[in-house]
Amino acid sequence: MIPVDYYIIVSILLFSIGSAIVFTRRNILYVLMGIELIFNAANINLVAFGQLDPDLNGQLFSMLIITVAAAESVVALAIVIVLFKKLNTIDLNEITHLKEK
């Protein structure tokens, strides 16, 4: 068996890379990918700890996360399409509508 610590290290690195993608890439699609990576990092943790649980709650929870992630990406893509239709861009540097005018 592989020690849980390994999984945790892999998951931390995956989470860092995902976060970096979310923070630095300007294309919304990259950001979505980064979010998926973060989800996966979380899942790795859950599964790694869940293999010690005879009740399989970890697996159940990561199952839920996968579902939610799928739903999230559906909605997010719909929003991306809306944005592209309205603003003709998906560059986050150009989408600055939160700024006070």
Added chain:
Amino acid sequence: MKLIEVVFLFFSIQLLSSALVILFTRNVVYAAIALMSTLLGVAALFVLAGSDLLAVVQLVVYVGGVLILLLFGVLYTYRDPESYFEKKHVLLSIVTVVVIAAGLLFLLSDLSFNYPTLSKVPSDKAGITRAAGQYWITSKILIFEVVAVFLLVVLVGAGWIASKVLDKSKTEA
């Protein structure tokens, strides 16, 4: 080093390098491909963790669903990647990765998990699929129902948002 650890190392390096490709590539199609590789690596890690059911679900949902959706998004919104403002991207990305990873590692290195030894693995040789299926469908049925309704709402809502806007753009044009 045992064989299984070698395999684990291999898949870890494979998924992390694929993730770095996503972080650094300028071509969004490459990024999508790299994402698929990363997700496959994660699925392999699931298998190594004894959770073959989740590995399958990972393949079906992520690789078969989310990735395809993302590719459609790429198709739909494609622009010249050079047009994105990506100055200092590489340096900033590396700094972010290092800072977050260092922080979390530092944090976790201070924590001590009091988890049991791995000798008590619950899964039989046939994997956990049967046990998980019976257990979830009986004791945890409510969660599945809630998730089912949630998915339905998401589907309808996403369709509504997109169609509404399409209609509007049509009338504007």
Added chain:
Amino acid sequence: MSGLIPHIEVPLIPADSISMLALTIFFMPIITFILLFFTGKHILASIRSWLATGVMGVMFVLSVYLHISIKGEHLSRWIWFEIGTIKFTTSMLLNNYSTTMMVIATFVSFMVHLYSVQYMKERRNHSKYFPYLALFVSSMLGIILSDNLLITFIFWELVGLASFLLIGFWYEKDTSAAAAKKAFLYNKFADLAFVIAIMILYAMYGTTEISILKELVNLSVTYQAVLAVPIFAGLAIWFATVGKSAQFPLYVWLPDAMAGPTPVSALLHAATMVAAGVFLLLKTSFLLIDWVPNLITIFGCVTALLAALQAIRTFDSKKVLAFSTVSQLGYMMMAVGVGADDAAFFHLATHAFFKACLFLSVGAVIHAMHHMQSHQFDHGQYKELDALDMRLMGGFRKKMPITFAAYSVSYAALIGLPFFSGFLSKDAILGALYDRAVVSGSWSWLIVAVAFTTVGLTAFYMTRQMILIFFGEFRLLKTDASYKKYFDHIVESEWLINIPLILLGAMSFWFFFSLNPLHAQTGWWMKDAFVSGTHHEFHIFIPIVASLFTLGAIAIAVQKYKTIDAFVDTRLTLTRVFANNYFIEKGITFLFVQPVFMISNMCMATDDFINRAIHAKAYFFIVVAQLADVFDRWVIDGLVHFVAGFIRYIGSFFRSYLKGNIQGYFYFTLIAFALMLLWLGWYL
């Protein structure tokens, strides 16, 4: 004390058929008024005038029938309204007084209506004229019939209102409006006394029924002696009539009231308004006791003399007649004062006819003058012309013979020539005055002397007017010869105007009142049963002396005015005195108006002072408030603004780092999260 006043139950008496007839007559002009007032211009002018005139004719006929068929007194009383347990009654009394007065009033009104049909034709505001007349007549009938002082007061005020409306009928003329206002105010001033009288009587006796009051006053003789209350009530009622019947010093409104249409003047002077005062006094004569009658006599005497003197110097043809009316009212008041109620009433009746006739005939002349003016106006050479000025008249005798005849007859009646009605009535009054003087002596002889003098004065000013209007040359031509061709066009008035003149003139002959042309004592009028039981001595020298005075005055007047063809006023001072009504108005102003002004000025000064004090206080508070405002604005608000501005500055400093970029927010979140972790690690 109230035990001194015996309690008399006020019985309710249902109206008999005679009373119902009287009520019917009373309500006819009211209905006419309502009908004509609200239909207004929607019906033709001729229909309107003839409807009113016809109603008046029917009323006259009914009144005559009423007068013939009445025997004794007909009293009817019914409940007017109830307040709690107080049943307020109203009543109607029919006796010889009231029915005769009704006949006079309806006859004169009928004549005036007939006259007005022609006279007011095509005059402005015609649609209001006949309703007002109807209101006038109905109010007068109300005064005549009512046996309740409060009801009488209501109609008294209505007469005042109607006279106000009619005097100011041509209200677009300033003089008319001013005269109407003057008449109204003088009357209101006097009417206050009426209110006071009613209050005194109601407070003392608890009723306003005249017949009940009469019994009570007679019953509680001792009580009167103690409190002298009925004396003051009588005084107040007399003062009310001073206004309405134009006695000194309030008579000044009457000459000004000539600004109204001439038929209205005739009605006002003959049958309705001024007669109302004398009539009320006759009705309530039981209240005139102790020294009040003497006062009435003296004031009547002064009125008669002053008005006659004024008539001598007046050139306004209608004002001469107005002063004459005032003078004759003085006679009536004198008669009331000496207790000769029947003589007063007799004079009231005869005067009503001949004065109406005089007014209407002078009105016919004025009508002709107006026509001349309007003819000239048609030819585009309008000149201001005082159509009332006797100095511009003359020679109308040949132009308008019927008018002249009517005028002459009533003239003879007024100055008291034998064979005319005025002779009889004036003789009765003079006789009564003489009788009184014989009894009481001293100053009463002065009254008799003034009365005889006034007889002479009356003859003088009436002769003067007659000569000026009807004899000599037409003097207007002397000032402006362009009137010549219009004067040639003047002819006798239309028959609608002449018929009333003739009828009223005929009433000036003696035989309507007494078969004996030289003395009324044997006539039906003065018969003992008529109004009072007093017996009148006949003094043969009184008519002789009076006639001598009259004839002498006529001779002087003829001598003075016979050859006159143009007028230059030589005695300006005297004229000014007369023109100012002996400064009566100035006196009233000085005595009443100026003190009121003075008091109000003082009040105003006090008020002003208080105002200033309040203002000073207000200013003080304003200054304090300003200071507080400055403090508020700069110190308190300043602090608040400083704090708010400081925080805003900090906020905008941090806000400048938020550029709307989502990933920027992510970074901040990350930093915050890291700081939280550090903080957590600090404790761990």
